[in-house]
Amino acid sequence: MLLVGIDAQNIDDTSSATAGERPAHSTFLAHGIHIVEHLTNLGELPAGGALFTAVPPKFEGTGTFTVRAFAKVPA
Helix, strand or coil: CEEEECCCCCCCCCCHHHCCCCHHHHHHHHCCEEEECCCCCHHHCCCCCCEEEEECCCCCCCCCCCCEEEEECCC
């Protein structure tokens, strides 16, 4: 699975100038790339990477939901 994570409210511009447009969401999702927003402390992850896990609650019928996100950093 591929995903992109961001430490901001939204991966798209949320200003009124782009109301209703979600080009980043549309592009990533069209290519099967999941989006995780509202992350924190991404700058503390090592450049070599970490194991990322996002655990969602078990339910269906929505396109957005809260997850418990965490990264395991290699020792």
